[in-house]
Amino acid sequence: MRKKLFAANWKMNLTPAEARALLAAIRAALDPLAAKLARDREVMVAPAFPVLPAAAQALAGSSLALGAQNMHFEEKGAFTGEVSAAMLRAFGVSHVIVGHSERRHLFLESDEMVGKRAAAVVAAQMVPILCVGETADERDHGHTLAVVLRQLQAGLAGIPAEQARRVVIAYEPVWAIGTGRTATPEQAAIVHGAIRDALRDRFAAAADDLPILYGGSVTPDNVDSLMAKPDIDGALVGGASLKADSFARIAASGIA
Ligand code: PEP
Numbered sequence: 001m002r003k004k005l006f007a008a009n010w011k012m013n014l015t016p017a018e019a020r021a022l023l024a025a026i027r028a029a030l031d032p033l034a035a036k037l038a039r040d041r042e043v044m045v046a047p048a049f050p051v052l053p054a055a056a057q058a059l060a061g062s063s064l065a066l067g068a069q070n071m072h073f074e075e076k077g078a079f080t081g082e083v084s085a086a087m088l089r090a091f092g093v094s095h096v097i098v099g100h101s102e103r104r105h106l107f108l109e110s111d112e113m114v115g116k117r118a119a120a121v122v123a124a125q126m127v128p129i130l131c132v133g134e135t136a137d138e139r140d141h142g143h144t145l146a147v148v149l150r151q152l153q154a155g156l157a158g159i160p161a162e163q164a165r166r167v168v169i170a171y172e173p174v175w176a177i178g179t180g181r182t183a184t185p186e187q188a189a190i191v192h193g194a195i196r197d198a199l200r201d202r203f204a205a206a207a208d209d210l211p212i213l214y215g216g217s218v219t220p221d222n223v224d225s226l227m228a229k230p231d232i233d234g235a236l237v238g239g240a241s242l243k244a245d246s247f248a249r250i251a252a253s254g255i256a
């Protein structure tokens with residue numbers, strides 16, 4: 001059975017002190033549910049890099065996983081502003097978001113670069129959360145599946161088939177991120193189904209073990225209807241992950 005994943009992407013928000021307070025509140029809500037959550041899902045938070053030490057401390061003894069928002073593919077060197085796998089692993093990071101649309105569109109990360117990052121995350125024994133998704137313009141022109149499948153193929157290019165089970169995909173329509181405009185469960189289900197088919201072509205049976213998350217204005221009000229679709233296996237959550245009660249409610253979807 002594939003496990004769901006509910007992942008918080010805190011983006012460039014929260015100081016270490018604010019993150020500690022938020023994690024204490026998230027833990028107060030989720031720690032009592034730990035046994036139930038562990039049956040079918042993981043819950044992860046991805047703070048900004050300088051907040052990782054405080055978050056790692058605040059998560060000690062919990063079942064919540066620690067994630068990062070990006071990672072460079074080289075081990076070390078002259079890459080100002082980037083961080084390496086070893087730096088992330090030193091704080092117990094287990095998951096790394098790669099190819100988020102803000103990285104692709106604001107910082108011009110190419111499909112090829114995202115693929116290198118994903119492969120490096122896998123090589124470092126961590127789990128990449130590979131984000132794919134179309135812009136509003138691409139959707140309006142009927143290019144949604146072509147764009148998503150191109151990003152998927154490039155993002156997975158460097159990942160050996162025997163490592164497929166380490167990978168998580170996040171379908172995040174760009175027009176739904178931070179806009180309050182969620183994809184309908186039906187719109188999301190079409191893309192998730194196409195992603196699953198492409199994963200089967202690429203990884204055969206292992207494709208059925210990979211979680212495909214939905215991201216884009218997920219809230220406590222819409223999470224249950226999205227999760228009711230067969231190939232939606234969790235959520236990548238931005239805005240709603242900055243409030244303990246809403247993130248805890250999302251992470252416990254179907255349980256509490
Ligand atoms: C995201 O940044 O990955 C995201 C989905 O953001 P939001 O939930 O705010 O739309």
